[in-house]
Amino acid sequence: MSNFETLFYYIQETSGKLLSEDDxxxxxxxxxxxxxxxxxxxxxxxxxxxxxxxxxxxxxxxFTVDDKGHEHILKxxxxxxxxxxxxxxxxxxxxxxxxxxxxxLEVLQSTNAQIEEFLKHIPAFSAMSNVxxxxxTIATQKRMQAAMIYTAEERYEDLISNYPQxxxxxxxxxxxxxxxxxxxxxxxxxxxxxx
Numbered sequence: 001m002s003n004f005e006t007l008f009y010y011i012q013e014t015s016g017k018l019l020s021e022d023d024x025x026x027x028x029x030x031x032x033x034x035x036x037x038x039x040x041x042x043x044x045x046x047x048x049x050x051x052x053x054x055x056x057x058x059x060x061x062x063f064t065v066d067d068k069g070h071e072h073i074l075k076x077x078x079x080x081x082x083x084x085x086x087x088x089x090x091x092x093x094x095x096x097x098x099x100x101x102x103x104x105l106e107v108l109q110s111t112n113a114q115i116e117e118f119l120k121h122i123p124a125f126s127a128m129s130n131v132x133x134x135x136x137t138i139a140t141q142k143r144m145q146a147a148m149i150y151t152a153e154e155r156y157e158d159l160i161s162n163y164p165q166x167x168x169x170x171x172x173x174x175x176x177x178x179x180x181x182x183x184x185x186x187x188x189x190x191x192x193x194x195x
Contacts, residue, residue: 026122043098060076102170152185156193157193
């Protein structure tokens with residue numbers, strides 16, 4: 001399946017609507033393929049996020065670094081996920097985040113102005129955007145709730161339940177950071193889960 005076929009399939013599956021041939025041509029004209037090597041940045045803190053990227057192949061992480069130099073992972077992303085700092089992308093403000101390729105990464109990227117055109121002229125894209133927005137809001141609420149009231153064990157079990165592929169794709173120290181745990185705590189939880 002080509003990069004664009006992957007995107008078309010994703011849009012149609014998520015939206016429940018078909019793309020016309022004109023829709024597909026418009027998307028192909030304005031989504032640009034980009035390849036990043038492992039450890040290359042899609043976005044660096046302080047830069048304005050000019051692009052949104054759809055991951056066709058590979059994985060990435062969105063993270064910030066605190067005053068003490070500690071990294072905090074906000075999001076881990078795989079194929080068929082979007083990478084973007086929405087605040088910077090829509091408000092054109094400097095980003096507070098870094099988005100880094102964790103494997104060789106293939107994305108289809110587009111600008112804010114082009115996304116606005118897709119939303120106006122492609123019903124399936126607009127419907128997909130609404131579904132993603134709802135899902136992101138729900139995921140953000142769940143993540144905030146987990147951070148505030150779940151025990152370390154409950155956060156780990158929630159991750160296994162909702163994102164089991166993370167355990168195969170991401171190093172343990174990154175999963176620990178994503179969960180807000182120390183690597184030692186995560187290691188203990190993993191051992192206990194196999195008993």
